Amino acid sequence: MTLLSLENVGFSYQKSRPVLHDVSFSVRQGANVGLVGESGSGKSTILRLLLGLARPDTGTINFSGDELQSRDSDFMRRYRKSVQPVFQDPYSSLDPRQRIDRIIAEPLRSLKIEGDHDAAVDAALEAVGLPRDARNRYPHAFSGGQRQRIAIARAIVSRPQLLLADEAVSALDLSTRVRIVDLLKQLSGSLTVLLVSHDLGVVAALCEDIVILERGRVVEMGKTQDVLANPRHPYTQKLLSSIPRLR
Numbered sequence: 001m002t003l004l005s006l007e008n009v010g011f012s013y014q015k016s017r018p019v020l021h022d023v024s025f026s027v028r029q030g031a032n033v034g035l036v037g038e039s040g041s042g043k044s045t046i047l048r049l050l051l052g053l054a055r056p057d058t059g060t061i062n063f064s065g066d067e068l069q070s071r072d073s074d075f076m077r078r079y080r081k082s083v084q085p086v087f088q089d090p091y092s093s094l095d096p097r098q099r100i101d102r103i104i105a106e107p108l109r110s111l112k113i114e115g116d117h118d119a120a121v122d123a124a125l126e127a128v129g130l131p132r133d134a135r136n137r138y139p140h141a142f143s144g145g146q147r148q149r150i151a152i153a154r155a156i157v158s159r160p161q162l163l164l165a166d167e168a169v170s171a172l173d174l175s176t177r178v179r180i181v182d183l184l185k186q187l188s189g190s191l192t193v194l195l196v197s198h199d200l201g202v203v204a205a206l207c208e209d210i211v212i213l214e215r216g217r218v219v220e221m222g223k224t225q226d227v228l229a230n231p232r233h234p235y236t237q238k239l240l241s242s243i244p245r246l247r
């Protein structure tokens with residue numbers, strides 16, 4: 001089943017300087033997708049559109065069959081229950097003045113989700129491999145990798161269907177990166193991840209499908225294994241050849 005699709009999406013920040021051209025790709029439920037491209041290719045802009053922070057100039061974004069209505073607050077509340085972001089920097093994305101339980105429960109409050117918030121926080125902590133007593137501490141007591149686990153716990157506490165992960169492991173050292181990728185893999189039974197990254201190694205480890213973006217255009221997409229084993233577009237070939245350890 002198609003969870004998310006972009007159809008012919010175009011976008012510009014300034015008139016006559018488009019940064020996305022006719023972007024189309026889809027995310028199937030249960031099949032993680034890596035969105036890859038060099039700096040400035042438009043990856044974060046796509047995430048902005050998917051979060052409803054900006055609207056496409058042309059084309060449409062559909063989630064579970066419904067067109068994204070970023071100006072409709074009821075729609076956006078339902079949408080945000082199902083689609084949650086995880087950001088790159090585990091240091092700046094957590095409010096240092098708030099306790100972990102409050103940080104993790106934030107989507108439950110802002111989305112007005114009823115039920116036992118304490119139990120939901122405990123379940124999210126367990127899912128990301130942190131002890132229950134982590135809930136009583138503050139972000140400064142945790143390492144970068146643990147903070148990213150807390151950020152992931154916050155993202156999954158509303159039981160979303162899709163995680164939008166913006167370079168979610170790039171700021172971490174290599175061994176922590178591997179552990180967080182493993183965690184995302186574990187979670188991806190019930191959850192689908194759209195991972196924005198310029199790290200093809202991470203995409204290869206986590207994502208079934210890959211979309212390659214060059215200067216706001218999709219130049220290649222398909223099964224990650226196939227695209228990386230047999231890149232057809234010169235831009236993909238260039239991206240691959242710039243990572244010698246993958247060869």
Ligand SMILES: Nc1ncnc2c1ncn2[C@@H]1O[C@H](COP(=O)(O)OP(=O)(O)OP(=O)(O)O)[C@@H](O)[C@H]1O
Binds near residue numbers: 014038041
């Ligand atoms: N707020 C903005 N106003 C004007 N132009 C912008 C703005 N944000 C991004 N751009 C431009 O849009 C293009 C795409 O940028 P975007 O940040 O989406 O790329 P990216 O692939 O996410 O890059 P990076 O990997 O460095 O984050 C770039 O040319 C960038 O300069």
